[in-house]
Amino acid sequence: MEFAAFADRAEAIEAESADTAITEAVTDLFTDAGPDLSTLARFVQGRVFPAYESRTLDIGPRLCYEAIARAAGQNVSADDVEQRLADMGEIGAVAASYDLGGQQGLAAFGAGGGGNDALTVAELDAELRELAAVDGSGSQGTKVDILFGLFSRCSSTEAGYLARLVLSEMRIGVGEGTVRDAVAAAFDVPVEAVERAVQVSNDYGMVAEVARDEGESGLATVTLEIGRPVQAMLAQAGTVAGALEDWDRAAVEWKYDGARVQVHFDGEDARLFSRNMEEVTDPLPEVVDTVESALDAPAILDGEVVAVDTDGDPLPFQEVLRRFRRKHDVAAAREDVAVRLHAFDCLHAAGEDLLDASLETRHDRLESLFPADSDVVSQMWLSGDSEEIEDLEAEALAAGQEGIMLKDPTAAYSPGKRGKHWRKRKPDVETLDCAVTGAEWGEGRRANVLGSFELSVRTDDGYATVGNVATGITEEELDDLTERFEPHIRSEDGRDVVLDPAVVFEVGYEEIQASQSYASGYALRFPRFLSVREDRTPDDADSLERVERLAESQ
Amino acid sequence: MFNAIVSADTLQATLDSVSVLVDECKIHLEEDGLEIRAVDPANVGMVDLRLDAAAFESYETDGGLIGVNLSRLEDIAGMADAGQLVHLDLDEETRKLHISIDGLEYTLALIDPDSIRQEPDLPDLDLSANIVIEGKDIDRSVTAADMVSDHIALGVDATEELFYVDAEGDTDDVHLELTRDDLIDLTPGDAHSLFSLDYLKNMNKAIPKDAEVEMELGEEFPVKMHFSFAEGQGRVTYMLAPRIQSE
Numbered sequence: 001m002e003f004a005a006f007a008d009r010a011e012a013i014e015a016e017s018a019d020t021a022i023t024e025a026v027t028d029l030f031t032d033a034g035p036d037l038s039t040l041a042r043f044v045q046g047r048v049f050p051a052y053e054s055r056t057l058d059i060g061p062r063l064c065y066e067a068i069a070r071a072a073g074q075n076v077s078a079d080d081v082e083q084r085l086a087d088m089g090e091i092g093a094v095a096a097s098y099d100l101g102g103q104q105g106l107a108a109f110g111a112g113g114g115g116n117d118a119l120t121v122a123e124l125d126a127e128l129r130e131l132a133a134v135d136g137s138g139s140q141g142t143k144v145d146i147l148f149g150l151f152s153r154c155s156s157t158e159a160g161y162l163a164r165l166v167l168s169e170m171r172i173g174v175g176e177g178t179v180r181d182a183v184a185a186a187f188d189v190p191v192e193a194v195e196r197a198v199q200v201s202n203d204y205g206m207v208a209e210v211a212r213d214e215g216e217s218g219l220a221t222v223t224l225e226i227g228r229p230v231q232a233m234l235a236q237a238g239t240v241a242g243a244l245e246d247w248d249r250a251a252v253e254w255k256y257d258g259a260r261v262q263v264h265f266d267g268e269d270a271r272l273f274s275r276n277m278e279e280v281t282d283p284l285p286e287v288v289d290t291v292e293s294a295l296d297a298p299a300i301l302d303g304e305v306v307a308v309d310t311d312g313d314p315l316p317f318q319e320v321l322r323r324f325r326r327k328h329d330v331a332a333a334r335e336d337v338a339v340r341l342h343a344f345d346c347l348h349a350a351g352e353d354l355l356d357a358s359l360e361t362r363h364d365r366l367e368s369l370f371p372a373d374s375d376v377v378s379q380m381w382l383s384g385d386s387e388e389i390e391d392l393e394a395e396a397l398a399a400g401q402e403g404i405m406l407k408d409p410t411a412a413y414s415p416g417k418r419g420k421h422w423r424k425r426k427p428d429v430e431t432l433d434c435a436v437t438g439a440e441w442g443e444g445r446r447a448n449v450l451g452s453f454e455l456s457v458r459t460d461d462g463y464a465t466v467g468n469v470a471t472g473i474t475e476e477e478l479d480d481l482t483e484r485f486e487p488h489i490r491s492e493d494g495r496d497v498v499l500d501p502a503v504v505f506e507v508g509y510e511e512i513q514a515s516q517s518y519a520s521g522y523a524l525r526f527p528r529f530l531s532v533r534e535d536r537t538p539d540d541a542d543s544l545e546r547v548e549r550l551a552e553s554q
Numbered sequence: 555m556f557n558a559i560v561s562a563d564t565l566q567a568t569l570d571s572v573s574v575l576v577d578e579c580k581i582h583l584e585e586d587g588l589e590i591r592a593v594d595p596a597n598v599g600m601v602d603l604r605l606d607a608a609a610f611e612s613y614e615t616d617g618g619l620i621g622v623n624l625s626r627l628e629d630i631a632g633m634a635d636a637g638q639l640v641h642l643d644l645d646e647e648t649r650k651l652h653i654s655i656d657g658l659e660y661t662l663a664l665i666d667p668d669s670i671r672q673e674p675d676l677p678d679l680d681l682s683a684n685i686v687i688e689g690k691d692i693d694r695s696v697t698a699a700d701m702v703s704d705h706i707a708l709g710v711d712a713t714e715e716l717f718y719v720d721a722e723g724d725t726d727d728v729h730l731e732l733t734r735d736d737l738i739d740l741t742p743g744d745a746h747s748l749f750s751l752d753y754l755k756n757m758n759k760a761i762p763k764d765a766e767v768e769m770e771l772g773e774e775f776p777v778k779m780h781f782s783f784a785e786g787q788g789r790v791t792y793m794l795a796p797r798i799q800s801e
Contacts, residue, residue: 070704070750070752073704073705073750073797074703074704074705074722074748074797075703075704075705075722075723075724101798102797102798102799103596103598103750103795103797104598104776104795104796104797104798105596105597105598105795106593106597106598106599106600106674106776106793106795107597108795109677109679109775109776109795110675110677110679130595130671134577136577136623136625137625138577138625139577142577142595145594145595145596146595146596148596148598149594149595149596149597149598150596152596152598
């Protein structure tokens with residue numbers, strides 16, 4: 001396919017707003033792709049290389065501007081291009097706005113290495129791969145030369161999409177889901193089969209070709225490959241209560257304050273990949289050693305690398321990042337900051353893909369890979385008891401970790417999915433400052449002490465309740481608070497007390513949910529007393545509007 | 555097999571002529587000398603170079619093709635003083651080039667020739683005008699044009715029998731004329747083409763100031779420049795594609 005034809009199609013796709021029409025257009029593109037199918041499956045997503053590859057074009061915007069400027073000549077500078085970008089806002093439009101075809105190639109005169117024909121998708125792909133391979137001194141200049149040559153062969157439409165492709169800013173409304181659906185539609189295979197093959201391979205180009213050439217049965221043979229990282233399964237924010245509601249039992253793990261790594265061990269050597277699928281083998285030699293000495297069969301593991309100080313206590317996340325980025329003098333960095341692997345999942349063991357197995361099964365396999373005395377495998381507890389889980393969370397926090405992970409023990413491993421099967425439970429970041437508008441006397445020997453407080457937020461014409469807080473307050477604090485509130489008691493009815501708003505509590509919570517139980521229309525879930533805001537009066541307590549906004553952003 | 559001794563000056567001139575366009579190149583080892591042909595990554599400028607066996611102090615080969623990193627080789631050649639001799643010896647087994655300069659031994663890893671950009675064809679073009687100009691006048695033209703623009707127009711006025719240079723900047727312009735008397739030779743024919751100064755400046759760097767450069771020009775056609783070095787035992791042809799003016 002000529003690159004001009006691709007550019008025209010990309011332009012048509014970009015002009016579409018309806019998802020179905022976009023998918024249809026991409027489907028047609030794939031159907032007509034011929035030998036360029038795998039390249040086009042990447043190009044529509046603004047990629048030159050499959051997602052699993054660390055390889056990139058390594059072209060900064062400035063180099064791209066320079067190449068455009070040279071092709072745009074005479075007397076156009078990279079600064080001019082940048083200025084125009086500031087005006088137009090998008091590099092594709094900028095590239096398209098110049099007349100770039102002035103500089104002739106030698107091929108037009110029967111010389112040079114390339115043909116005199118129009119730029120094809122295959123030729124462009126080959127040139128971009130050559131560009132990526134350039135390194136050493138003078139490599140930047142060579143990259144600009146190659147790009148300049150390419151831009152010089154482009155019409156304005158082509159130039160626009162070339163610029164976007166080079167800067168990985170394709171933005172024609174084609175996401176991974178569109179490509180998946182289009183591959184399925186173009187080659188008459190189930191969407192799920194495409195999805196699964198992509199999950200295990202991370203290579204849309206290859207999957208598209210297999211779908212076309214070998215159909216559904218071919219897709220089924222696409223498996224994980226040692227050395228080809230897949231996307232990590234992700235977690236969404238969640239609550240203990242929510243998890244137990246959905247699953248009865250939750251698998252609980254500490255949530256480490258570190259960086260995600262995927263470990264690929266081929267039986268002899270271990271390679272490590274970051275969450276962005278960049279290879280981080282060299283910066284983390286002690287993790288490599290750990291894995292290579294413990295494992296004896298090929299495996300793919302998911303885990304977290306944390307930095308620890310000389311006592312083995314965790315250090316902040318930034319310290320791990322410093323190690324990840326360290327390219328030189330790893331030995332010295334290793335002395336400053338040691339890292340430790342906590343493996344928590346096993347995607348592949350000894351020739352067997354485990355993605356479809358349950359978490360419980362995978363974790364058992366993971367444990368079986370390491371010696372009993374190894375501390376590499378992150379401990380996993382199964383519990384249906386919220387108090388026990390809260391204790392685990394407290395332990396995790398006390399150990400300097402971030403919180404806990406709650407996972408569905410029966411769920412499969414879904415690469416790249418931020419689903420509800422994995423949930424992260426971190427201490428509340430947002431707190432609310434609530435006016436205390438009521439209280440309740442305690443029972444038994446605490447009958448003369450206030451034990452539960454009604455929380456309200458400001459409205460336009462007063463206060464509206466959002467919940468009651470009783471947890472997080474020590475007995476000593478309750479005694480103090482009772483003394484403080486007694487002068488503000490407006491009325492009493494049995495144990496219920498109505499208070500004049502006078503004191504502001506800072507309150508933590510797990511989430512805000514819509515509720516008919518309280519006047520505000522919202523309820524704080526699991527509210528916890530944090531402190532008395534001595535610096536605030538009820539007039540500057542949080543408003544209902546803020547509660548609405550917080551509820552919205554959850 | 556390749557075993558040769560060459561003066562550092564000749565080696566440097568050879569490498570410089572090619573390195574102004576490419577970082578890596580293939581060197582053809584022929585029985586009667588070396589041949590290098592390369593095109594820049596944008597396919598706009600090319601070089602065709604030949605260095606006769608007679609340019610070497612000694613030269614032995616049974617033919618072959620090697621790929622070299624030019625800047626690496628230039629660095630090594632730069633270690634030699636003018637007039638010093640450089641000994642090149644190819645180890646076929648390890649595919650390494652042993653270079654010795656007065657006790658300094660350097661083993662250069664060669665590049666797989668297949669990984670180097672394809673060599674271009676050098677077409678015969680029917681170019682209407684032909685001039686012979688001194689290298690220093692090319693240098694003067696390029697330097698003048700570079701003051702105002704990033705492009706340079708080269709032309710021949712057949713009626714007036716003169717070679718001219720035009721450069722248009724955003725505000726300032728440069729015009730330079732060389733008559734038959736200023737040139738070494740002129741075969742008139744109307745010619746006018748616009749070229750990127752980036753390329754011409756680089757080529758100019760490799761053209762000796764005292765060289766006689768034969769320049770072939772046409773109407774919106776590539777320019778060809780031929781010159782000799784190493785006392786006539788080395789020959790270079792540059793060819794540069796024009797920019798077509800849209801207005």
